[in-house]
Amino acid sequence: MMYRIRNAENKELAVLTRLFQETLLRVNSRDYTPQQIEAWGRKADKSRWEELFASSLQFMVAETEDQKIVGFTSINSQGYLHSMFVDYRYQRQGIARLLLTKAEEYARRYGATVLSAEVSITALPFFKKQGFCLKRENKVSFENTTMINYIMEKQL
Numbered sequence: 441m442m443y444r445i446r447n448a449e450n451k452e453l454a455v456l457t458r459l460f461q462e463t464l465l466r467v468n469s470r471d472y473t474p475q476q477i478e479a480w481g482r483k484a485d486k487s488r489w490e491e492l493f494a495s496s497l498q499f500m501v502a503e504t505e506d507q508k509i510v511g512f513t514s515i516n517s518q519g520y521l522h523s524m525f526v527d528y529r530y531q532r533q534g535i536a537r538l539l540l541t542k543a544e545e546y547a548r549r550y551g552a553t554v555l556s557a558e559v560s561i562t563a564l565p566f567f568k569k570q571g572f573c574l575k576r577e578n579k580v581s582f583e584n585t586t587m588i589n590y591i592m593e594k595q596l
Contacts, residue, residue, distance in 0.1 A: 441504060443535055445542045448499035448512060455509050456499070457489050459527055466528040471561035472587060479583040497522050500542050502535045513539040519552030519596070524563070540570055548596055555594045567592050 448456065464477050472480070492514065493499065502511035511526035521543055526535045547555055558578060559567045568574070572592040580587045 441533070443502045443504060443510065443533075443538055445500055445502050445538055448493075448501045450493060452501065452509065453486075453489055453493060456501070456512050457484070457486065459509065459512065460484060460523075460525050463525045463528055467531065468560055468562045473585075476585050476587050479585045480587065483582060492522070498546055500539060500546075502526070502539055511535045511539055513543050515543040515546055515555075517547065517550035517552065519547040519550075519555045521555055521557040524557075536566055537570065544596060553596050555596060557592050559590045559592050561588060561590075564590055564592075567594075570594065 461481055464481050468480075469477050496516050497514040498516070499512060499514045501509045503509050509527075510530040511524075513524040514522040516522065521540075524536060524539055524543075526539075544555060555572070557567065557572070558580075559572070564574075567590075572594040575591040575593055578589050578591050580589060
């Protein structure tokens with residue numbers, strides 16, 4: 441199947457929110473506790489998504505030939521990769537790699553020489569395979585829970 445990467449539109453916010461929530465529940469739940477997943481999901485409520493969309497982040501989506509959104513990423517012009525999620529039904533089909541390639545192109549266009557990201561336990565193997573180097577383990581605390589993720593970088 442062919443996938444197209446394009447800039448996200450504001451009207452797609454609900455679709456991206458749903459994809460994010462489903463991915464947490466069906467994929468990230470393998471590596472995080474139910475309490476952590478619930479807190480992570482609540483942290484990204486509608487107002488937070490609206491705030492992110494209005495920020496300096498560029499959101500990009502991956503869509504199928506029939507225009508179904510199956511993944512998304514967000515990045516800023518300094519090369520900070522804020523998010524990347526792929527629909528659980530479309531994992532391991534190269535979609536994250538396509539999204540990452542477009543994000544890298546975006547960062548390079550603005551002069552970034554390094555991509556940086558806070559990477560979940562779940563996504564760690566993917567990012568290592570894509571040439572990211574582990575800088576350090578990171579503990580994130582919110583809503584009476586602590587989660588581990590990883591600070592990673594990739595030279596462009």
